[in-house]
Amino acid sequence: MTAPTKPSQPEPAGTPAVPSPAAAPAVPSPASPGPDLHSPVIDWFDENARDLPWRRPEAGAWGVMVSEFMLQQTPVSRVLPVYEQWLARWPRPADLAREAPGEAxxxxxxxxxxxRALRLHGAAVAITERHGGDVPSDHAxxxxxxxxxxxxxxxxASFAYGQRHPVLDTNVRRVLARAVTGVQYPPNATTAAERRLARALLPDDEPTAARWAAxxxxxxxxxxxxxxESCHRCPIAAQCAWRLAGKPAHDGPPxxxxxxxxxDRQVRGRLLAVLREAHGPVPQAALDRVWHEPVQRARALDGLVADGLVEPMAGGLYRLPLT
DNA sequence: CAATCGTGGCC
DNA sequence: TGGCCAAGATT
Structure with a gap:
């Protein structure tokens, strides 16, 4: 397996740390609750990391950013082919910014x-206008x-620029919930306690912090x-609070x-599928066929228009947005 | 803070 | 078969 790539570009930092929120005294005193988790996890990563295209150096910050948008709630396996096509077609933010949002x-x-496609397009426009076409490295x-x-x-900021930030996604939240807190699942919504914990566990130096995040x-x-879960393959099984407690089942709220x-989501999905596959305006009648119930159908279509995903035209025609 | 927002694969 | 889950953001 290829070694997971190091954060690519140096990027002349100089980015003054934003005035740190006079933070509450996070966690106990030493920033290290219990045995070290970093080394085993990072060593495991070196051996087992998947060779994903957005982790290769040539992906650049734009590739990382595109992958992050696509991976929001969508599995890696389904993202892969679309990611490749996307980057081939729009290799830089400015390339996407030039397109009609409907193309995205x-x-x-x-x-x-x-x-998400609309927002990624919007982000590309903003990057082109405000940041000279380069994905900003500053967190804010x-x-x-x-x-x-x-x-x-x-x-x-972490994957593309090697910076030190708590990267708290659903995977990390679950790992910390188990390994440190000793429960099967994290809370439904991210809590301040979780952020505090993630912050406290962050390795001190930038490169290690970025590596720990990934x-x-x-x-x-x-x-x-x-x-x-496969505890038998886990590099920190011996220290995992949840496992040591006998892996108690989740209690809390469902x-x-x-x-x-x-x-409505299902209806929206069907409506948009018709528009996506059509290369031109679609008559109302064609959209009416996707759902029998007229009230819900109309509400779904209105919602898509309100969201900017669909553009109504004269004569009862609809299309993906040109502007 | 809770609801909304797609889609498909897996057990 | 169907509930559960997948690198969240926005309102």
């Missing part, structure tokens, strides 16, 4: 949550882009998974599920 929605294909500037929240800003995430994705069948 079409190229997004069946990745789901198509608003990343956070200001459409579609980028706390997680994605930290991920891009490694702990990969551990959650490959070994410490939501369902059938983890909220996702319903889909019969929802």
């Amino acid at each position: 929605v079409r190229a997004w294909g069946r990745l789901g949550y198509p608003r 500037q990343l956070l200001a882009l459409p579609g980028i929240g706390e997680y994605t800003a930290a991920a891009v 490694a702990s995430m990969e551990l959650g994705a490959l070994v410490c998974t939501a369902k059938s 983890r909220r599920g996702q319903t889909y069948a019969g929802t």
Whole structure:
């Protein structure tokens, strides 16, 4: 296996650390609760990391950013082919920025949550206008882009620029919940306590912190998974609080599920699928065929228009947005 | 803070 | 078969 790439570009930093929020005294005193987790996890990562295209040096910050958008709630296996096509077609932010937003929605294909495509396009426009076409390395500037929240800003800054940020995604949250807190699952919504813990566990030096971020995430994705976790392959099984406690079942409030069948989301999905596959305006009648119930159908279409995913035209025609 | 927002694969 | 889950963001 190829060694997972190191953070590529040096990037003349000089970025003055944002005035640190006069933080609450995080966690006990030493920033190291219990035995060291970093070395085993990072060593494991060196041996077991997947060779994903966005981890290769040639991906650059734009590749990392595109992958992060696509990976928001969508599995790696489905992202791979779309990622490759996307980068081949729009190798730089400015290339995407020139396109109609509807082209981004079409190229997004069946990745789901198509608003992400619109936001990625919007981010490309903003990067072109405000940052000279280069993905910013500053966390606050990343956070200001459409579609980028706390997680994605930290991920891009860390993976693309090698910076030191807590990268708290669903994988890392689960790993920390188990290994450190001793429970099976993290809370439904990210809590301040989780952020404090992630911050406290961050290695001091930048390169190691960036490596830890990628490694702990990969551990959650490959070994410490939501369902059938593989403790026998886990590099920190011996120190895992949850395992040492006998792997008690989740108690707390039920983890909220996702319903889909019969929802507006399903209707929206069908409507957009028709528009994606059509290369030109689509008559209302064609859209009417995707769902029998007229009230819900109309509401779904209105929603898509309101979201900017669909553009109504004169004469009862609809198309993906040109502007 | 909770609801909303797609899609498909897996056990 | 169907609930659960997948590198979240936004309102």
